Amino acid sequence: MNPVIDLLKNHTSIRLFNEQPVTDEEEQAILACVLRGASAGNMMQYTIIPIRNKETLAKLAESCDDQPFIAKAGLALLFVADNYKWKRFFESRGVTDHGAPYRGPEIPDLMLAIQDAMIAAQNSVIAAESLGLGTCYIGDIMEQAEYHRELFHLPSYTMPVTLVVMGHFDSKPQLRSRFDTQYVVSREVYPSVDETFINGMFQKEESKQENFAQKFYSRKIEADFFKEMIRSVNVYLAQWLK
Numbered sequence: 001m002n003p004v005i006d007l008l009k010n011h012t013s014i015r016l017f018n019e020q021p022v023t024d025e026e027e028q029a030i031l032a033c034v035l036r037g038a039s040a041g042n043m044m045q046y047t048i049i050p051i052r053n054k055e056t057l058a059k060l061a062e063s064c065d066d067q068p069f070i071a072k073a074g075l076a077l078l079f080v081a082d083n084y085k086w087k088r089f090f091e092s093r094g095v096t097d098h099g100a101p102y103r104g105p106e107i108p109d110l111m112l113a114i115q116d117a118m119i120a121a122q123n124s125v126i127a128a129e130s131l132g133l134g135t136c137y138i139g140d141i142m143e144q145a146e147y148h149r150e151l152f153h154l155p156s157y158t159m160p161v162t163l164v165v166m167g168h169f170d171s172k173p174q175l176r177s178r179f180d181t182q183y184v185v186s187r188e189v190y191p192s193v194d195e196t197f198i199n200g201m202f203q204k205e206e207s208k209q210e211n212f213a214q215k216f217y218s219r220k221i222e223a224d225f226f227k228e229m230i231r232s233v234n235v236y237l238a239q240w241l242k
């Protein structure tokens with residue numbers, strides 16, 4: 001058995017941490033793996049903010065759509081997509097763009113930074129799990145732009161992409177189900193997504209819960225947290241859209 005494949009095939013998010021601390025050695029090992037992740041042009045357009053301060057974790061538990069388990073994490077890693085440092089570098093060195101002044105980061109720069117940050121984040125999850133820690137992504141870190149900017153001193157052209165909370169745990173929940181491979185893997189070209197495809201893709205969920213589509217939509221997309229996420233992400237994006 002390949003231990004990495006075994007680890008990846010048994011992933012579950014953990015939302016119940018025990019009191020056993022995450023050691024400095026564990027943190028260092030995780031960060032070393034994070035930094036080895038691929039990044040576009042090897043520019044490493046992210047900043048990682050490790051958070052252990054209990055007050056800060058408690059603040060995040062509230063500001064990230066009231067998720068109390070965040071406060072119990074032994075360690076949280078905030079992954080910030082970051083075009084600011086390279087912008088500062090280009091400005092400091094007086095680069096020009098076809099002779100015209102440097103224009104600053106554009107949307108593709110942000111998209112690459114987001115990809116860099118997520119690759120780094122997933123490396124942290126894999127590394128942490130390999131050390132026996134449990135992890136959970138917190139997407140709600142994209143909410144409350146003004147509050148999180150101030151809390152973490154975030155400059156312009158940066159955006160929190162994800163928060164990975166981690167800690168030791170006592171028991172592991174059952175693996176959550178996934179869509180069947182045929183609905184997410186399509187060889188060579190995009191699949192023909194007709195009604196039969198959609199019916200098959202959601203058959204499991206719809207057989208378990210009546211009116212699954214509306215209930216899911218109301219719980220996720222129509223919810224207040226999602227409205228706040230839309231507002232907050234637009235606040236960040238405005239900088240790149242100029």
Ligand SMILES: Cc1cc2nc3c(=O)[nH]c(=O)nc-3n(C[C@H](O)[C@H](O)[C@H](O)COP(=O)(O)O)c2cc1C
Nearest residue numbers: 011012013014015067136137138139140162175176
């Ligand atoms: C981008 C992203 C954002 C997420 N945000 C949250 C979150 O805010 N709170 C939470 O409890 N789980 C969050 N999760 C975890 C997912 O709910 C979880 O991965 C999914 O339900 C599948 O469960 P599993 O990871 O246990 O297999 C997030 C996962 C991802 C990838």
